[in-house]
Amino acid sequence: MNARACLITALGVSALGAASCGRGADTGNIVLDVSVPSDANFEIVRFEIGAPHRETIGGHIETSRPAASFSKFVSHLPAGTGYEIQADATSVDGLVVCTGVAPVDVRAGQTTEIDMTLTCTNIDDGQVHIVIGVSCPWFQVTYTVSPLTASVGGEISVSATTTAPDAGAVSYTWTSSSGTFADATLSETTYTCTNAGASLLMVQATTGPCHATKALTIDCVSDGGVD
Numbered sequence: 001m002n003a004r005a006c007l008i009t010a011l012g013v014s015a016l017g018a019a020s021c022g023r024g025a026d027t028g029n030i031v032l033d034v035s036v037p038s039d040a041n042f043e044i045v046r047f048e049i050g051a052p053h054r055e056t057i058g059g060h061i062e063t064s065r066p067a068a069s070f071s072k073f074v075s076h077l078p079a080g081t082g083y084e085i086q087a088d089a090t091s092v093d094g095l096v097v098c099t100g101v102a103p104v105d106v107r108a109g110q111t112t113e114i115d116m117t118l119t120c121t122n123i124d125d126g127q128v129h130i131v132i133g134v135s136c137p138w139f140q141v142t143y144t145v146s147p148l149t150a151s152v153g154g155e156i157s158v159s160a161t162t163t164a165p166d167a168g169a170v171s172y173t174w175t176s177s178s179g180t181f182a183d184a185t186l187s188e189t190t191y192t193c194t195n196a197g198a199s200l201l202m203v204q205a206t207t208g209p210c211h212a213t214k215a216l217t218i219d220c221v222s223d224g225g226v227d
Contacts, residue, residue, distance in 0.1 A: 027076045027077055041091055041092045041093070042096075043092055045088070046058070049077070050083065082103075085116060086101050087100050096121065136211075139211075143216075148219065149218065150193050151222070159188040160187050160188075160203045170205050173206075174189060176201050178199045200216075201217070202216075
């Protein structure tokens with residue numbers, strides 16, 4: 001089965017629909033989710049997926065209902081790096097033109113995602129937003145937090161690790177609902193309680209187009225509340 005034969009249009013693609021097109025050991029998939037602004041009237045978003053020395057795959061997504069979301073499942077793409085997605089859309093009246101380009105890698109046996117926003121001209125606030133829906137099940141993040149409770153002004157040690165084969169290619173971002181981090185971009189850092197009460201800590205790890213997040217609630221108590 002060639003790549004063109006595996007282009008499937010689906011609203012809310014199901015796992016069964018994806019599996020029916022097959023996944024070879026050296027092929028991967030891409031899912032495109034498109035939303036159209038209500039103040040613009042587009043009927044079709046055209047796209048092309050290509051890479052050096054590979055056949056260019058072309059297709060379109062019908063977007064005739066304003067403010068609705070649409071999906072396209074592109075399966076059986078040869079695994080590899082250096083792919084580029086080009087997309088464009090023109091309004092029905094021909095006055096608004098939107099274009100965008102984004103790089104993407106296709107991983108064998110996986111469904112790849114990437115966020116892509118088309119830039120529109122001749123419209124104040126209209127744009128077509130394409131999310132090339134991607135799941136990276138091979139990429140996961142875990143972390144350790146110690147202790148789980150600290151006094152206001154006290155510190156908690158946090159560290160994160162991932163399943164990425166190249167640890168140097170992973171970046172980290174720590175956030176919290178309150179409190180501060182010594183360095184929110186390191187895999188290992190310290191968190192300082194600034195207000196009494198529960199605080200949600202979250203770490204996001206990123207490598208290439210893949211993202212993974214974990215969250216945990218810790219307790220910050222008033223002075224004297226922790227032995």
